[in-house]
Amino acid sequence: MDTKKKHEIEVALANEARAISSGKLKEDSPLDTSEEFRLFCEACRRGDLKVCQEMLQANIQINARDIYDYTPLILASLCGHYEVIQLLLENGALCERDTFQGERALYNALNDRIRNLLLSYDYAKSTNPLQPLAAHITSLLTRPVPKTDDITITAYDDQTFHLHKFLLAARSPYFAKKLAAAPNTASWKLPSNIPADSLGVALQYLYFSEVSLQSVTRGLSDEEELVVLNGIDKIGRQLEMDRLFEDITEISDRRLLRQKRAEELDRGREQLEDWFKNNVLRNKVVIDTEKVDSIQWDRDNTIFADVLLRADDEDDEDDEFSPGPSESSTPRSRNTLGPLNGIPVGPVKSRSPSRHRKPRKSTVYGVHKAMLLRSEYFLTMFNSPFREAQSTPYLQIIKLDCTPQVLETILTFIYTERSDFGLDIAIDVLFAADQLFIEKLKQRAALIISSLGNGTTSTVEAENPRGETDQEDAIDAYEIIRAGWDTRVQRLEEFGARYIAYRLERYIDEPEFAELVQESAKRVTARQETDTVEVVDDIRWYLSERFRLRFEDTHFDEMMDENKIHDRDPLAAAVKELGLSDSGAEAPPLQSVPDLETQLGAGAVRTLDGEIAGDEFAQDAINYQILLGKIDALLERLNLDA
Amino acid sequence: MIAGRGRQRIRPPRRGLHGDELNFESTWKIIEDAFGEIHTKNASQLSYEELYRHAYRIVLKKRGEELYRHVHEFERNWLSTEVRISIQQLLSPNLLANMQHIGGTTTNERRVSGEKFLKGLKQAWGDHQVCMSMLADVLMYMDRVYCQDHRRPSIYAATMILFRNEILNSTVSHTDQRLVLGLLNHVILEQIQMERHGDVVDKHLIKSCVHMLDGLHADDMESDDQRLYNVSFEQEYLKTSRDFYQAEAEMLLRESDAGAYCRHARRRIHEEADRCRSTLLESTMPRIQKVVETELIQNRIHELVGMDSGVRFMIDNDRLDELNLVYELNARVDDQKAEVTRAIQKRLVEMGTELNNDAIAASQVSAPTSAPTAEGGEKTRAPPQEKGQTQQTAAAIKWVEDVLVLKDKFDRIWKQSFLSDNLLQTAITRSFADFINSPNFPRSSEYISLFIDENMKKGIKGKSEMEIDMVLEKAIILLRYVQDKDLFERYYKKHLCRRLLMNKSISNEVEKQMISKMKIELGNNFTMKLEAMFKDMTISEELTVGFKRHIEGLGDRDPKRIELSINVLTSMTWPMETIGTGNEDEQSKRPKCNFPLAVENIKQSFEKYYSEKHSGRQLTWLPNMGTADIKAVFPKVQQKDGSFKERRHELNVSTYGMVILLLFNDLAAEQHLTFEEIQANTNIPHHDLVRNLQSLAVAPKTRILVKEPMSKDVKATDKFYFNEGFKGNFVKIKVGVVSSGNKVESDRERRETEKKNDDSRNFCIEAAVVRIMKQRKELAHQKLISETISQLTAQFKPEVNMIKKRIESLIEREYLERIDGATVDSYRYLA
Helix, strand or coil: CCCHHHHHHHHHHHHHHHHHHHCCCCCCECCCCCCHHHHHHHHHHHHHHHHHHHHHCCCCCCCCCCCCCCCHHHHHHHHHCCCCCHHHHCCCCHHHHHCCHHHHHHHHHHHHHHHHHHHHHHCCCCCCCCCHHHHHHHHCCCCCCCHHHHEEEEECCCCEEEEEEEHHHHHHHHHHHHHHHHCCCCCEECCCCCCCCHHHHHHHHHHCCCCCCCHCCCCCCHHHHHHHHHHHHHHHHHHHCCHHHHHHHHCCHHHHHHHHHHHHHHHHHHHHHHHHHHHEEEEEEEHHHHHHCCCCCCCCCCCCEEEEEECCCCCCHHHCCCCCCCCCCCCCCCCCCCCCCCCCCCCCCCCCCCCCCCCCCCEEEEEEEHHHHEEEEEEHHCCCHHHHCCCCCCCCEEECCHHHHHHHHHHHHHHHCCCCHHHHHHHHHHHHHHCCCCCHHHHHHHHHHHHHHHCCCCHHHCCCCCCCCCCCCCCCHHHHHHHHHCCHHHHHHHHHHHHHHHCHHHHHCCCCHHHHHHHHHHHHHCCCCCCCCCHHHHHHHHHHHHHHHCCCCCCCCHHHHHHHHHHHHCHHHHHHHHHHHHHCCCCCCCCCCHHHHHHHCCHHHHHHHHCCCHHHHHHHHEEEEEEEHHHHHHHHCCCCCC | CCCCCCCCCCCCHHHHHHHHHCHHHHHHHHHHHHHHHHHHHCCHHHCCCHHHHHHHHHHHHCCCHHHHHHHHHHHHHHHHHHHHHHHHHHHHHHHHHCCCCCCCHHHHHHHHHHHHHHHHHHHHHHHHHHHHHHHHHHHHHHHHHHHHCCCCCHHHHHHHHHHHHHHCECCCCCCCCHHHHHHHHHHHHHHHHHHHCCCCCCCHHHHHHHHHHHHHCCCCCCCHHHHHHHHHHHHHHHHHHHHHHHHHHHHHHCCCHHHHHHHHHHHHHHHHHHHHHHHCCCCHHHHHHHHHHHHHHCCHHHHHHHHHCHHHHHHHCCCCHHHHHHHHHHHHCHHHHHHHHHHHHHHHHHHHHHHHHHHHHHHHHHHHHHHHHHCCCCCCCCCCCHHHHHHHHHHHHHHHHHHHHHHHHHHHHHHHCCCCCHHHHHHHHHHHHHHHHHCCCCCHHHHHHHHHHHHHHCCCCCHHHHHHHHHHHHHHHHHHCCCCCHHHHHHHHHHHHHHHHHHCCCCHHHHHHHHHHHHHHEEEHHHHHHHHHHHHHHHHHEEEEEEEEHHHHCCCCCCCCCCCCCCCCCCCCCCHHCCCCCCCCHHHHHHCCCCCHHHHHHHHHHHHHHHHHCCCCCCCCCHHCCCCEEEEEEEEEECCCEEEEEEEEEEEEEEHHHHHHHHHHCCCCCCCEHHHHHHHHHHCCHHHHHHHHHHHHHHHCCCCEEEEEEEECCCCCEEEEECCCCCCCCCEECCCCCCCCCCCHHHHHHHHHHHHHHHHHHHHHHHHHHHHHHCEEEEEHHHHHHHHEEEEEECCCCCHHHHHHHHHHHHHHHEEECCCCCCCEEEEEEE
């Protein structure tokens, strides 16, 4: 890999500074001295995923720098928090080679794993987070089936473009006004003084395509080129897309180009989002479920919808279980009643005020097939010969198997690529996204669960080695793991295992835990691979992580490594090892051995702790052994060979 | 921190999605009913959302395995009952019977029933595909989740396999154990056979059935080489095609001529290609083409080329199109085009040899036929020898022209029929070289030179530059074929010399053009001497002018002064034998011609002038090569028309003629000179004198002298008078000297030329050997020979014997010595 010499970097930096001060280039990392940003940086330093996620949802500037010129990414990279780095990168943190901040993040990376992660997100390879949305909209220009266009624009030379009213209205104030006045316009003629090429460029731009003037004017003579350029200028003014001309003029600088592109995408997304909120969401219909079939929307509606999506409120039965403001319970979780600490999560509105009212309500959204196609489910549906794809006088109503709140989240994602929703619906969104094949939303849901799901322990897990659980949990770890399996999201399984590992004392004796282990074992045998139980392996690993952090300064780590090797020969061997390393540190006395069997039965860690060792380290060591022993015992009981 | 937000808990997934147990049977019933609707084409009222949701839930509840099995079973049922029966109904008895090759049905009946069967199968397959893609849409979640996790083939692929098992691999009926697949292959093959016989069949129908076979695999792994099309159909197809074309080729060879055969074969090849495009798959194209090519061409090309109406016939009758066909067919199976090449070469050599023989015959026949007349009649105008030569010359030119015609013909064939194929060009070139250099026909060099000579003197008159260029180009082309370039050079020099000295050449420009063409073709060495000849001519012109000025400068303005135009020739570059000086001995032996005083004066004056300019050079006068213009005044004598007029003529005579005529200047009108007197006075060699007197006194148009007795031959005692009554129609009269043009050599001359040529070759070989040895010092015999040959090929093809002799001679002269004791004969160079 080629690395720039110091003097070369200095020259590049000086040039960059000059470009920034002259206003040509926007600074990648502006200084941010706000308190929120300080907290954000602190969280990155400590590896606090939860705070990071919350901050990101609050739209913090992810690429800003603090007064010491550190960006969150550099901090996380320096302190070696892999998950945090991943989160930052997924949310658009920049790490570009040959920039000051980018090279710093790389240079400071704690280990190779992190360095490689950073490199894989180098701008040259990664894309703008909005690119999938943009690419989809661009593809609408050329997608022949299923038919989604509803307006035809004809250039004077009879070249026609099949377009989508809602996009035109969202992106061009001119069209917004025109179409508001006459929503059922089906065609529009271009003034004859504008060449088709110019119109093409404007439309591509409007459809989020990366337009390059060069490709348009290639092969044209100077005069023709001038005509096209004039046309673009004119049409830009007519459609009130004032930045059109400026944005498509050629820029050679890679960074400047990227910035412009990012700005343009952001702006476009804003427009689309505004339009979505003001039209789709505002025009949703809440109606009694019995009456939902009576809804009749014309094709020519003011929001140009061509299909209706319906989501029903949850059944009454469900409502009984759904969390009320003061009491909450999940049907199959342990009894974890108690005061809940407030979890500050991103902006979630109370979307279903009618939830508890009877009769049951349905919510119907008028939406656009063109956008729904982002989901493979809808793509297949609209391409199939089934009822949903047939043309009917009134718009089809398609029921979705989720709550209105979830549907709205999905729609928001589809239209705007935004995915900030609360933990409360995260699992539902996860399943819905899985059902509808919206992979990215699924990942987002998983991310939200795994970064916010640690309950009120907003501090790093490592600081709570004893699994103290005086607070209420926000999640049901079993449910999370199962959801991870069902939707094939590895991240959730790992998260759940880790979650349990850090609180193993509470879970280890529950019958549900045994059930989970058995399920996991079954999954494995179904695949006929090795004999290990995945969940148990994961838990063991996280358990060792949890305790190793405490043992680092003692000789216990060596001891534990050996213990790991002897995993198969349960407890007895482990305890022997303990005895052998007696001289090393304050180890538990040997007489604890005979007691262990009974203690296993009693399952009380604290009893053991209180009786035998007064020292914290010794306590941890013994706790660790006991937990491992319990796992082995459990496996034995379940007749699983692991 | 952000305050005021409601706390959140993760909620469990809703009941409807996750909680309650799912009733598999009832859900499956819904799906099954819907599938039934799909198969009966009632799908438009089904809700995708609903079906998908049901399937989704089943999979989510870990019942994917069951669902998969149920769907599979459902399809198997459907295919093995509904579809199979409908297919079996299509099998009409005559279709089945026909498969066992029992006659009794007409082609038309067979076609109709076959088409019905294909249509039904196509329909079933199409329906199946449509339904299965709908099923796959509905079961998308199962495909993605269950099938991927459990490594099952997607439901679509699985049901395609079902179609193969349940329909194609099912038996025709309970009693008939044949498979539908076999029947399908048979029907398709039969339809194709019908098409080959000129019937019209439904190509689209067949194509869609073929696509079906292509989409299915013989095994369940869906490997690419196991497509039913390839495994089952294609092999059958190739086999039947092979049989068909084998029989057809035999029949055609028996019944039609080569041209028709070629056309037919080509049509078949195109037909098969078209068939692959329109009816079958393009992937079959190379294979079926191979079959057709093997059967129709590869195995038959030899016979085809050798047919009575084969290549030879086509060449003779200029069947360019058919030749082209043969060529194309041969090129298909053989990159070398060996058969065509062989036939072409054979015919070309044959034709060339014919030309050679014609030329030999012409030159030989003319001699005996003219010989008797010459002996018999005293009055024959030209000596028999000369007449024979004229005829031979004509034959030579005819030969060249014929060869050129042949060349044109084959060029045309090559361009139009053989698409300018390089291989064939070399083959043709080789064949031309073969017969032109044939050992039975040693005169090609001479003939070509003669041809050029002829053109230079007469042929190019009135032709445009383009045409001239073409003639020259042709000559060069022939020259390319000639191996003994040195021999050609010798002849060319001789002929060129005549043209230059006698001013026979029409255009100096063209001559030079020719030289430069040869230079390009044969190299600098070859034309050096020829160019030197031209240079001599130019220098001579300058000399003449310079001398004239010199004379004028003397101030002696003698009105009767003779103007001298002179050509000074370098003895080495000009062919002396042509000029007539022969060798040194002969020259010194021969008495010098006595010039008249006036002439002698000017001759001496020029010699003086020349030696002033170039001291040390010796001039030898060659009066036999020169000409002179004389103004002659004939006295008033009554003419036949009765006029008494003094007539002036300008006579152009040879130098000798001038010398003779000047003798009569001093004589009175009635006086005469005998032959002997003239000879004594002039000292002109006997042979030359006879000829000059013949042209002055015997040739009717230029009878300036009167001979007594009047006869053709000139005897020593003949008397000559000045013909005062001479009458010419023109002011200028050219008195030609008999036999001054370039003619074919007589055999004697020829032997002489060859001998001289061999002598000069000997020098060349010796020079080459010495050059090589000087460089190598020591060399094995064989190597020396081969190197010598390779060095000399540009000029001629030396015979090994000749080289051996030269080596011997060099050893004798102690340029080389044999190395004693060397394992192979070797030589050492002696410095």
